[in-house]
Amino acid sequence: MDLPKFLATVLLICLLTYESYVDAASEEQDFLRTCSSHRCSKHGPEIRFPFRLSIDPPSCGAPGMQLSCSGHDTILDHHVLGSCRVTAIYYRHRVINVIPLVESSMECPLQKLISTNLETDVYKQPQSSQVTTLVRCSTDFIPADPYSIAGPASCLSNNATQFWYLASFSASITDLPWNCVAISKVIPIPFTYDEHGPNSDPDTFKEKAKAVVNFGETTFTWHLTTITDACQQCEHEGRRCGFSTQRRQAFCQQHGIVLCP
Structure with missing residues (x-):
């Protein structure tokens, strides 16, 4: 593949990645806007999804x-x-x-x-x-x-x-x-x-x-079928779990995602 085609391919991949990131970021912001974490006291357990x-x-x-x-x-x-x-x-x-x-x-x-x-x-x-x-x-x-x-x-x-x-x-x-x-x-x-x-x-x-x-x-x-399984996978990846009301499924929050340079 010549250089112009290669650069065009890389640009297309980055644009698709960016679009996916924007959708995920919007989904995450919607969730966090409605569903912030809580504590009943300073040293009490954190209450967050799936709770x-x-x-x-x-x-x-x-x-x-x-x-x-x-x-x-x-x-x-x-x-x-x-x-x-x-x-x-x-x-x-x-x-x-x-x-x-x-x-x-x-x-x-x-x-x-x-x-x-x-x-x-x-x-x-x-x-x-x-x-x-x-x-x-x-x-x-x-x-x-x-x-x-x-x-x-x-x-x-x-x-x-x-x-x-x-x-x-x-x-x-x-x-x-x-x-x-x-x-x-x-x-x-x-x-x-x-x-x-x-x-x-x-x-x-x-x-x-x-x-x-x-x-x-x-x-x-x-345990609740795919919701808690998906959330535990997020936790093992060092990420928190959220829930998309549009897709009706749990997702991993994407803090710190790296896009194309």
């Missing part, structure tokens, strides 16, 4: 992923647990940690975690190779290794014959009295996350297991 704040239009969030503010607290209305305070949202890993708000009719949040199927159309409990086991013992004891066994749970241990503990996947059977029985292996730990995944060191287990035992803190992943 939305209750005062925002429905198009600012995926179906069933509405949050609200109550004072400085971020609130999720879970279909099974009811109102929960959101303690963290990890968009890259599609994880939300919550604590059920204690009501007079539910004085022991941990009881509901072990006796009820908490999964909904949107929120699922994460699958983990690090199995956490709820055990029931007939005598009270002080765990020799507080980094692998937490408890007892005061609200479950309501008589002198049942004491409940949470044991990590690394706990040894020798760390427990002979009169302990495993009750459930489906209690997820609401870990903190960095870009590589959950922070599951022993100190973190000790802290988070206490939150499960004492306050019923738990964790969910979320």
Whole structure:
């Protein structure tokens, strides 16, 4: 190809790229104009797509992923647990940690975690190779290794014959009295996350297991077909997710795109 034709081809490619960029930029600006991110408090979790704040239009969030503010607290209305305070949202890993708000009719949040199927159309409990086991013992004891066994749970241990503990996947059977029985292996730990995944060191287990035992803190992943799949891909690329009301689909925001020189 001679130089004039080559330059013409490059110019055409740049024009098409520019036109595509302008359309994407306009789409992004429309979304950001209507759907800015929020926090209920300075240090509260950021609320952005696929979540939305209750005062925002429905198009600012995926179906069933509405949050609200109550004072400085971020609130999720879970279909099974009811109102929960959101303690963290990890968009890259599609994880939300919550604590059920204690009501007079539910004085022991941990009881509901072990006796009820908490999964909904949107929120699922994460699958983990690090199995956490709820055990029931007939005598009270002080765990020799507080980094692998937490408890007892005061609200479950309501008589002198049942004491409940949470044991990590690394706990040894020798760390427990002979009169302990495993009750459930489906209690997820609401870990903190960095870009590589959950922070599951022993100190973190000790802290988070206490939150499960004492306050019923738990964790969910979320999933809504192509919307949340597309958004997680954006997060892994270091970009935020938006939603096009014209195309009715999620898109990755294009901050910092480089056009033809």
